[in-house]
Amino acid sequence: MALSKIDIPRRAQHFLECGIEDCERNCEFYCNYCHIRLCKQCRDEHLKSSGNKNHEVVLYQQRERQLPVEKCKIHPTKDVDMLCEECQVPLCSKCATKGDHQKHTFVDLEAVFAENFTLCQQEISKTHEYFLPTSQDLQKEIKKDSSEIKHIMHNIRTSMKTEGETLKSLVDTVISENMKQVDQIEYSLLEDLNTQDKTLDDYITYLNDLVKELNRRLSSTKPQRLMSEKKSKIRSIPKTTKPVIQGFTAGQYNKSDVTKLL
Ligand SMILES: [Zn+2]
Ligand SMILES: [Zn+2]
Ligand SMILES: [Zn+2]
Ligand SMILES: [Zn+2]
Known part of the structure; x- marks a missing residue:
């Protein structure tokens, strides 16, 4: 029986025919020994035949x-159907009896092949059932995490900006309050100086008047007048005070002070 007839894709299995000649019934069973598809009736027939009693039908x-x-390269009439356990080399039955492999143990290559085939299928289904979906879930998780991180970072940036704006506006408020204070100090100092200036104006007027008066006395024809008039004492110069100005030192803050604040 050709291999291609046996290895029909899964989806076609429902329509598989029994492998016994002229039987068109649905195949349900398989003889692992003969590698033939069997329907229920043909299976019973097959197992009844003498010599088939030990066939494994599944x-x-x-x-x-x-x-x-696969034919042996050294013995072209022989199939390669044994495996040397020591050497792990596939062999034909003739090779097994000769040369290096004498006294080695051999196993049925077909059994090893079938076992590996099953293992491979199990690996495929494990991959589909566990490894692939788990990796895809992890990937989804990563995508979720990265969009969450973007969201968190966006919020942090927004908060930082708001905090900065608040600080800027507080600085503006404090500076404008300080400006008002400076305006008030300036006003009061200037007012004080104005008062002193006015006092001195008055005093200078007084002095000028005094000089005029004294001159008038000097030029008087009546000496009595100069004598009689009370000796005038010149009023003392009004006291003035120098304004005390508190300076302002710029450049007290640097970037790290602002960093500490935020
Ligand atoms: Zn059989
Ligand atoms: Zn049949
Ligand atoms: Zn051989
Ligand atoms: Zn060997």
């Missing part, structure tokens, strides 16, 4: 894969 889905036929 459900078609649980069949063992047939070893692909």
